[in-house]
Amino acid sequence: MPDTLRGAAVIVGIGELKPERSRPGRDVMSLLTEAAYRAIQDAGLTKEDIDGFVMDAGMEGASGFNTTMAEHMGIYPTFATGCDAQGAAGVTMALQAAAYVNAGLAEYVLCGMAAAIDTGGRRRPAAPTRTETSGSEFVVPFGPTVGANGNYAMIARRHEELYGTTVEKRAKIAVDLRYNANHNPMAIFHDTPITIADVVNSRIVADPLHLLECVMPCAGACAFVVTRADLAHGMRHKPAYILGGALGISRNNLQYVGEITVSPVGRAARKAFAMAGYGPNDVQVMEIYDSFTITVICELEDSGFCNKGEGGDWIQAHDLTFTGDKPLNTHGGQLSYGQASTAGGCAQVTEAVRQIRRDGGEHQVPGPTDLIYVTGSGGSFSQQGALLLGSDATL
Amino acid sequence: MAATQQPATQVYTKPLPTPSSVSQPFWDAAKEHRLIFQRCRLCGTRVFYPRDICPGPQCFGVGSLDWVESTGKGRLYSYTVSYQPAHQAFAGDVPYVLAIIEMDEGWRMTSNLINFGSQDALRIGLRVEVVWDDVTPEFSLPKFQPFRQ
Numbered sequence: 001m002p003d004t005l006r007g008a009a010v011i012v013g014i015g016e017l018k019p020e021r022s023r024p025g026r027d028v029m030s031l032l033t034e035a036a037y038r039a040i041q042d043a044g045l046t047k048e049d050i051d052g053f054v055m056d057a058g059m060e061g062a063s064g065f066n067t068t069m070a071e072h073m074g075i076y077p078t079f080a081t082g083c084d085a086q087g088a089a090g091v092t093m094a095l096q097a098a099a100y101v102n103a104g105l106a107e108y109v110l111c112g113m114a115a116a117i118d119t120g121g122r123r124r125p126a127a128p129t130r131t132e133t134s135g136s137e138f139v140v141p142f143g144p145t146v147g148a149n150g151n152y153a154m155i156a157r158r159h160e161e162l163y164g165t166t167v168e169k170r171a172k173i174a175v176d177l178r179y180n181a182n183h184n185p186m187a188i189f190h191d192t193p194i195t196i197a198d199v200v201n202s203r204i205v206a207d208p209l210h211l212l213e214c215v216m217p218c219a220g221a222c223a224f225v226v227t228r229a230d231l232a233h234g235m236r237h238k239p240a241y242i243l244g245g246a247l248g249i250s251r252n253n254l255q256y257v258g259e260i261t262v263s264p265v266g267r268a269a270r271k272a273f274a275m276a277g278y279g280p281n282d283v284q285v286m287e288i289y290d291s292f293t294i295t296v297i298c299e300l301e302d303s304g305f306c307n308k309g310e311g312g313d314w315i316q317a318h319d320l321t322f323t324g325d326k327p328l329n330t331h332g333g334q335l336s337y338g339q340a341s342t343a344g345g346c347a348q349v350t351e352a353v354r355q356i357r358r359d360g361g362e363h364q365v366p367g368p369t370d371l372i373y374v375t376g377s378g379g380s381f382s383q384q385g386a387l388l389l390g391s392d393a394t395l
Numbered sequence: 396m397a398a399t400q401q402p403a404t405q406v407y408t409k410p411l412p413t414p415s416s417v418s419q420p421f422w423d424a425a426k427e428h429r430l431i432f433q434r435c436r437l438c439g440t441r442v443f444y445p446r447d448i449c450p451g452p453q454c455f456g457v458g459s460l461d462w463v464e465s466t467g468k469g470r471l472y473s474y475t476v477s478y479q480p481a482h483q484a485f486a487g488d489v490p491y492v493l494a495i496i497e498m499d500e501g502w503r504m505t506s507n508l509i510n511f512g513s514q515d516a517l518r519i520g521l522r523v524e525v526v527w528d529d530v531t532p533e534f535s536l537p538k539f540q541p542f543r544q
Contacts, residue, residue, distance in 0.1 A: 137418060138444050139505050140410045141536055142493060143485035145477050150493050153475035161519045207476035207490070255495045255505050256443060260473060 004275050007395050009098035010232035010239040013043025013225035014350040019188045019338025023116060023219040028060050029072045032114035035221035036073060043225045044236040045108060047073070050225070052106025053080035054096045056089040056113045058342045079106040086378025087289060088247065089113050090222070090346035091385030095245045097226035107231060112223030115341030135253045145206045148291065149214060151254045151380035153206035156294040159261045160208055165312035167210060170293035171199035174212050174335055176320035177290065181332025183322065183363040188218060188338035213293040213335075220340030222347045240353040243371075243394060244276030245387040254380040263295075265375050266302035268386035273304070276388040280304045284368050285355055286326065287348035289377040289384070290333040299375050303386065327365045330355055345376040352389045370394050407530050409484040418445040420462055425535045428527045430467045432502050433460040441502040467525035468542060469498035474508060474517060490514075496523060496539050510540035 015038025017023075017031055032055070040047060053075075057065035066080040079100060085092035093111035100106050144150055159165045178194045181187035194212060202211040232239045248264030251257055273279055280303060288303075290296045297311035306314040320328040331337045331351040334344040352372040354360050371394050374387040414422045424431045433442040437459045440451035449456035474494035480486060492508040509526065511517060524542040527535045 135444070137412045137414070140482070141412055141530075141534075142505055142507050142538075143409070143477060143480050143482065143488065143491060145475065145493065146479050146481045149479065150475050150477060154473040154493075154495060157475060158473040158519060203478070204476070205479050206493075207478070209475075253444075255472075256503050260495070 005095070005098045005102055005245065006243055006275050006277070007241050008102040008229055009226050009242045010229050011094065011224050011242070011349070011353045011389070012227050012232050012235050012237065012239065013039040013041075013045065014353050015039030015042055015223045016186065016347055016350055017221045018186045019218040019220035019340050021188070021218050026116055026219070028058065028114045028116050029069065031116055031219065031221035032069065032112050032223065033073050035114065035223040036110055036112050039112070039223040039225050040110065042236070045225065047075045049108045050075050050110045051077045051079065052097065052100050052109035053077045054083050054093045054100070054109055054111045056083040056085060056093065056342070058089075058113050058115055060116060075110070077106065085376065085383055085385070086342045087291065087345045088376035088378040088383045088385040089342060090349040091245065091374060091376035091387045092247060093346070094224070094226060094242060094349055094387055095247070095385070098242045098245070101226060101228040107227060109226045110223060111226060112221065113343035113346050114221035115343045116219050117217055117341055148380050149206040149209060152292040152294055153209045154254070155260050155298065155381070156208050156292070159294060159297065162261065163309035163312065165294070165297060167200050167208060167213070168196065169312035169316060170213060170297065171196045172315050173290070173293045173296050173320065174199045176324070177329050177333040178336045179321045180330055180363055181336030184331050184337065185362070187332040187336055188216070189332065189336040209292060209294070215291050215334045215339035215344065218338045218340055220338060220343060222340070222343055222350055224346070224350055224353065238357045239392060240356040240389050241392070241395060243278070243388040243390045244272040244274070245385065246271030246275070247383065247385045249383050250381055252379060252382050260381070261298055262308070263298045263302045263377070263381040263384055265299050265377065265384035265386055266304070268384055269303040272386040272388050276390070278371060278388060278394070280373075283371055283373040284327075285330060285352070285365055285372040286328045287330070287352045287372060287374040288328055289345050289348060289375045290329055290335050291339065291377065293335070295377060296328070298381070299377070299384075303373070303375065322360070322363045322365050327367070330360065330363055330365055342378065348374050348376070349387065356389060356391050409530070410482060411531065411534050417447050421445050422534060424462070425527070425537060426533070428535060430465040430525050430537050431462045432465055432498070432500065434463045435459050436461050441500055443502045443504055463500070465498055465500055469496045469523055469539070471508065471517070471519055471521040471523055472497040472503060473519055476514060492517065494539065504537070507538045508540070509538050516541065
């Protein structure tokens with residue numbers, strides 16, 4: 001057994017549903033099952049081969065989610081645990097599954113997450129009216145914004161005042177990612193290009209964040225299958241190895257402690273790069289969790305791609321499109337591919353696998369895609385993960 | 396002192412705190428227009444939101460937090476001008492300022508910044524002071540305004 005997970009596990013199957021504004025009549029179990037069926041078939045496996053689950057119930061699921069899914073899908077594993085990582089679930093599930101197969105707890109682990117959000121037809125997320133928890137009691141009476149908009153707006157405001165990261169700088173992320181989405185038929189914004197002016201002139205949601213700097217809630221699902229490296233030989237697809245990974249857990253509430261522009265992905269990145277034996281300069285493609293434009297900037301800085309405060313300028317200096325010098329969020333990112341609530345980050349894991357396989361079709365990166373850096377982010381810089389995936393050339 | 400006091404006849408429709416036994420002293424003090432926070436008698440860590448255990452990095456204190464009165468003065472740590480509140484009851488207030496306030500004693504809280512005039516006056520580091528909003532007979536909310544010496 002290797003000392004770390006480096007190269008021990010492979011993502012061998014991926015399955016996604018196209019994000020949609022609404023999936024009438026579909027609940028989380030239905031959406032996740034369909035994505036899981038796609039992932040198992042993509043791996044060339046049968047339902048009976050799956051002996052492990054790592055699933056995150058997300059915002060809508062209930063306790064006992066893995067057994068619920070077992071019953072719903074007709075798959076009965078011998079090892080199953082949940083994941084409770086919000087937007088960091090994709091990265092977290094991959095690492096959990098890698099640890100399980102490496103420890104002999106299971107051989108083929110199905111990971112997945114879904115969001116239905118609006119089965120009743122109303123799209124607007126429910127207003128948080130609960131005021132009895134430690135965080136909400138001291139927030140809700142002051143009028144929080146929808147979702148995490150307010151927290152990331154305060155991060156963006158502080159980053160802007162400390163480092164000059166204005167909307168004009170941040171906007172390029174949204175524009176480059178939209179270009180990628182315009183070349184991905186699975187992306188919710190496949191058919192609508194945008195410009196810097198469109199972003200800057202879009203309405204302010206929570207100052208300084210503009211509408212086109214924020215993800216749009218939608219329904220979707222994403223699943224993948226992880227197995228041990230020796231079992232992956234001879235399977236259908238070019239293997240995508242898990243080379244390194246780690247998580248960084250921070251505070252649940254953004255406001256009380258710590259510098260809010262610093263994200264915990266930095267701690268995760270240092271461990272992940274050390275495990276993989278690579279550094280930021282070696283990375284060929286990035287799939288960076290993008291709930292907002294500012295999220296990407298902070299993660300790039302904290303992951304070591306540039307110095308703290310230089311993220312805005314780094315973005316200007318590089319072409320983030322899939323044909324550019326620093327391909328980033330090649331599927332369009334959550335900003336333009338779509339964010340199926342907290343399941344949205346899972347698609348950044350599956351997109352990395354697709355790019356390593358060279359199966360990106362119209363949005364395949366033309367340059368090398370052997371080493372890909374993936375992040376996940378839950379809450380308001382509350383829990384984050386860093387994952388390095390690579391082809392056999394990187395072992 | 397309470398610059399945005401509600402007329403007695405007007406029903407307050409916004410969400411109110413639901414105090415726990417741990418947080419009740421904060422709201423009791425708020426009714427008397429005293430802003431209080433917690434400090435650990437073992438390690439000195441300043442704590443907010445209210446807890447019954449100490450989160451200090453070296454500390455295992457249980458029941459070690461004492462309530463301390465704040466000067467009510469601090470600085471604007473960061474803020475957002477909200478145009479899209481989650482709760483419908485705030486719709487009539489937009490745009491309003493949701494802020495993180497860093498108190499002089501070294502603890503932070505979320506609140507609203509009010510009485511600031513123009514948005515152009517807003518900047519991180521702005522000196523602020525607490526101002527009490529007596530929203531109901533039971534609850535006074537600590538809000539903040541620019542501090543004019």
